Amino acid sequence: MSDFVIQFGHPQRVEHIVKQLRDRPGLESRCVQVEQFAWGRVILQLPRSKELIPWRDNTRLLACVGRPRLIGDNILHDEQYLSRLALKWPNSDPSRLLDELTGLFALLACNDKIIEIITDPLGAQPVYTAHAPSGKLVGMGTDVESLAVLSERGTDFDQVSVAELLVYNNVTFPFSTRHGIQEVSPGAHIQIGSLDGAPSYTESVYFSPSEPATEVPNRQLMQSTVEAIQSAAADITKGVDTVAVTLSGGLDSRVVLAALPASLERTAVTYATHENLETETAQLVAQAAGATHMFAWRSEDYFSDLLLNRGPRLLGMERRAATHGMCIIDNQLDERFDVVLGGQLSDTLFKGHYQPWKQQIRLQSNGPLQRGKNLAKCVLGRSTRHHPPSATSTIGRFQLERELLPHVRAEVRNRRRQRVLEVQKLRPTTAEEWARFWPISRQDDIAHVLGNAKLFPFESLFLHRSLIRTAMDYTPSQRLNGWLANQAYSQVFGRLGTIVNANTGRPARSYQARRPARSSVQDRSIEGAGVRPWNRVQHSWVDNVLMQKLDPAWQDVRQRLASSPVLDVFAEILRRSPKALVQEYDEELPGSMNQMYIQLAMQMDRLLHQ
Template identity: 25%
Template sequence: MVGQQEVAEKMVGLRGAVGHELPTTRAKVPEHGIASERSDADVSIQLSTHPLLNGEQPVETSEGVELWVLGEVYGFDDAPLGGTTGHTPRPNHRDSVGYCAELYAEHGREFVHGLNGNCIGLIYDRDARELSIFTDRLGTIPIYYATPGDGIVFATEIDAIADHPAIETEFDLGYLHEYLVYRRPFGVKTPLVGIEELQPASITTIGLDDDSIDVEQYWRPRYRPQDAPFEAFVDEFTDRFTELFDEWRRDDLRYGVLLSGGSDSRLNLAALGPGSTAFHMAGWMSREARTAERVAIESDNEFVFLRRNHDYQEEALVRNQPFSNFNGWFTQGYATGFESEITSRVDVLLSGMYADTLFKGHAIPSLSYDLGRIGNLTLPIQTKIRTIPEFVDWLCEIAPSDDNLPFPNDLRSTLEENIYWDEGEIVHHGVRYESIEDLVYCSGYFPLSNDDDVIFRNSLREMIPYRTPFLDNRLVDLSLRMPIRYRLRRNVIDAAVKRLDPRLASIPHADVGLGLGHSFPVDFVGRKLKALWRKHVANETPPQPYLSSGSWVNDEMLIRSDDFYWRAIESHSDVIEGLEFLDFEDVRACYQAHLDGQNNVVELYTLLTILTMPTTQRLAGVQAGDDRPESTDAQLPFPEEGSR
């Protein structure tokens, strides 16, 4: 039986089962969503989404095959199937699932190989007795699965799998340790035994008669730098960026941009042109907020300042709980407190996420020096990694110290056990790469399903149709051809802004203090001198010590200046006591060390994210959900005022 209904209690996402009952989620979503369900003797499916992206589902092909899609398909490239047409954008009048049905009718299941978009989907072939689950090239939408006995259960929420009556799980302390340190486990692993993510760029086919599971991987990132002038990359990048905006922009939709004071989101505004809405979030009208306001006004766009109140982080503990999948922090649903302000003004929201990852030096090992009180100096010089042991060494070097919350296992051992050569390929936590270069330069975003910003993307996808232009296949392919020297010592984003809108490029970057598009030496030296001046000379005192001159809260100071963190720990003390690997006195000591001047934000925030997850509470043997016991100062006294 297949049905369509208004979403009332179903989170935007995809859930399904073969041979078992459907996994469910407690989360609720905005009233503007729609949901579809099917349940028969073989397959149960539940999907909820935004009607702007997809209409009634499933769509049935002439062959009697059902298709379901969550997310958005941007277009199709026939080259992976031997064609010569190249990329064709999805027509604006076709929703994503209807477009996929047309592609299936022409190419069969292999149409997935040529999809361009951020999506996951299902192909249910009743005659062949098969259900296939496909993920996009980067795995941008996480989908978790378990195989309890016969059959399979899967969902976009890990809690829905862990809470399934057929699933027995416990914490894998090695992967939990990785999450505590890196804000994510790597690859397709999760901290829960027996639960993993589906591979990126894959088609997983379940045989309904024999419970077989076959995984076909249709794409992998291959870093192949091209020896070409930097200007040639600027030309191609600018052309592709404007092309993809021209393809999907519609006159009947209102567009919004999450705008910072930097260049990545500024490029979105330059490509969109006038008439959009620019949103900036901060706790006060900071230097970055003023820069964002100027960018919006000078590009003839509306500027909307979204002011975070004092309790924004504390309220996020409950508000962002549905988006926690053991990657990222509860704080990273940055915009969830402004849902009504955003959705009432725009139909589609854009961000500049992953420009740093794909086109700058964000994930490239580089030389760095500790200059003591002056700060750290990172030089735009690549640290060459040639072997797996060197890669493991680098991961250990960039990891924050984990001495404050002792774990019963060794982090290095977990990394060494999960990164190895196998049949001429490198396996990194279940994901394969062809070379050490592919491992080093691509594992930071392949797969994106275990990225440490997943909570941010999940929360935006829940709120509104959301797009990150830099994840278009055409831009990803370009990044795989760009030499490392251009990513470290040039800036294709700045150059593109200057090409598209010189006015916007002339506005000083909020951090650098210079306009965009200067030569690398000028930009690099200017950035460092400006940072030193602001740190040691300038009088830029925010109205509260936990606020910063940027758009983010200074969480290090917030924990010291407000007792919300300790109150949250108090209210979850029973969860701590129910976890064998965690000792309350270690948590207290870690917190106290932070109050005394040590920066333990990573450990403290990751720990609190873990404790507030319903799965953690169930595994600890305590009541799961929002109804937590009240804190009691007599039981767990907050440190004396003088120690803060």
């Protein structure tokens, strides 16, 4: 199921919510089902997979978003898997489920007296509560835009959240872009009772990503990582006949493909606009793995349409709308496989992608190579001072807070500081890093995962519970630049490691490579009269800056926004002129901030004109 919305009471807004759900790209043909209860209704957009359709008997409804599974279970070829889960979830006691549930999901059970929701261990699939301006709880669900309609919060924008999206491309947990709508806890069992009056709300957390009491030795942790990858791949594909892996030219998707049982019918799917270094590398990897390889082709205008139209319509305002898996739908591959697997979140959980830069410097300085470099600089009279990373980098975005008005900047910093203090209770030494991506719904690139999960049966290997538990044990020094995880990955992908890593230009086993080097796979020339300049790249994405500057589609949007009332909203957030930011690409700001500004302005403008 793509989404559910719980509505308390019976106001006449159900048709607006049904329209909101069905108008989203890729989901237009999905049936929306309304289940009535004494306290209100549940609105469900049904899944493509028949195994996970909602189950209801005379008194109780069980439904889900995503792909909840009990470890070891085969959900395929079971036309009512949720009925099996219902047997293990009797009388408001889900204890038989909580230790074994895995994947990205939100699980819902309700009757006329009580509503229960279970969120996945790391909160990859968000669930929100919605309060009306009066403070009354009027709804819950997985789609903020539908809840905004329900709670009359469509244009009640949270300025601090909008500012966070501009600077960091994410919003601090538990807030959303609207006042009165907040995310519930990850890894929690939620109960809403007293449904004949004012609903009561309780949470019980069943999973917390605590730091280990003692550091796990490197060799032991590496072996645990290898075993967790292999067991996760076997478990996710249990009972599966056809499986696809979204394969790039890098390491993370390669390890997913290599970990799959050889007995499966495996297909590697590579997103492509043109043949280039990455597509050639992916073909070599698939061939060496003995898997079928195919492309999910994208048009020249794919990315502009995705970022300005389809992505925001699918995922709303809460995150950057880079739902790259839309090309799976475009190529009619969404019904071809039992499940599609990806390697997303590997960098986040295992490779220190959000590790604070000062912590990285300290850890690197402790190494003999860096100590030698510092000594040489001292002898030569050169400064050993370390400068912050570029504001274009994930860990350097904090510098963009300078673009906010002082009072907004102070609120953003306070909000994020408070979140770090909360995470510190579980992860004393890694709170600053984990606050950036836990719950996983707050990771700034999670649109890849959430978009895929709405559109077709999808899982990220690294959201399997065995890998989550392993990632929890990694210390900062073990996550630094992914050195330990990449060694574990090389053990899994074996001979596939002799093929170049398209991101470094070196064989994949050269996990310590920092700079491009010569390789047997060379850059491809991308020519032709119809080729857009921003698509002449050697990776699987796009030249985001060139696209924003040159594509007529972006200029059209800028013209439409030139006199929009949304400029007044941004005037209360930004130091720069909102009108100037709309008129042309700002060279002083990174591409991510320029893009996020136009995306938000466009979405907010539409809401203000409704």
